[in-house]
Amino acid sequence: MDRYPADVRLALQAMADARVPAGMRAPPMHRLLWRMGLRVPPPLLASFSSNLFVMGGLFGVLWGVLWRLLMGLVLDLGSLTLGITVGSAVMAGLLFGLLMALLMRYQRRRYRLPAWKTLLQGRVA
Numbered sequence: 001m002d003r004y005p006a007d008v009r010l011a012l013q014a015m016a017d018a019r020v021p022a023g024m025r026a027p028p029m030h031r032l033l034w035r036m037g038l039r040v041p042p043p044l045l046a047s048f049s050s051n052l053f054v055m056g057g058l059f060g061v062l063w064g065v066l067w068r069l070l071m072g073l074v075l076d077l078g079s080l081t082l083g084i085t086v087g088s089a090v091m092a093g094l095l096f097g098l099l100m101a102l103l104m105r106y107q108r109r110r111y112r113l114p115a116w117k118t119l120l121q122g123r124v125a
Contacts, residue, residue, distance in 0.1 A: 004034040011042055011119055018111040020044065029058075041116035043104050051104045056097015063096075064089025 004012070015025045025042060026034075033040045043051055068085045108115070114122070 005037060005039045007039050007120060008034050008042070011045055011116065014119060015042065015044060015111070015113060018113055020107075020111050020113070024107065043100075044108050044111070044113055045116040045119060046104065047115065047117075048101045048105055051101035052094075052097040054097075055100040056093040056095075058093075059096040060089045060093020063092040067092075 002009075012025055024044065027043060030040060030042060040046075041050070043055070046054075064085055067088055071085075
């Protein structure tokens with residue numbers, strides 16, 4: 001945790017003080033980004049739109065690649081167009097992103113945590 005940026009350490013401490021489970025405080029992808037020195041907010045403290053697009057975007061890309069491979073190669077659907085693949089990936093990403101953003105907002109309220117920007121403003125003041 002010492003390798004993480006100071007802002008991230010502050011956020012992790014605030015979540016630990018609120019008794020947020022460790023796995024929810026620091027997902028693996030975020031730990032990797034923090035070790036690289038990026039100041040990415042933890043999902044619980046990130047904005048709704050940030051969670052929607054980051055989580056939905058990553059899921060949509062993964063879904064599109066896997067769907068194309070499984071449906072196009074395994075089931076030999078040669079007529080499967082790229083438009084159908086992209087459309088399904090976008091819809092899956094939006095749905096997943098929306099659900100995860102709602103879940104993160106609910107969890108932030110449940111643990112009575114401040115938003116990332118509010119936490120950083122309180123640190124400066």
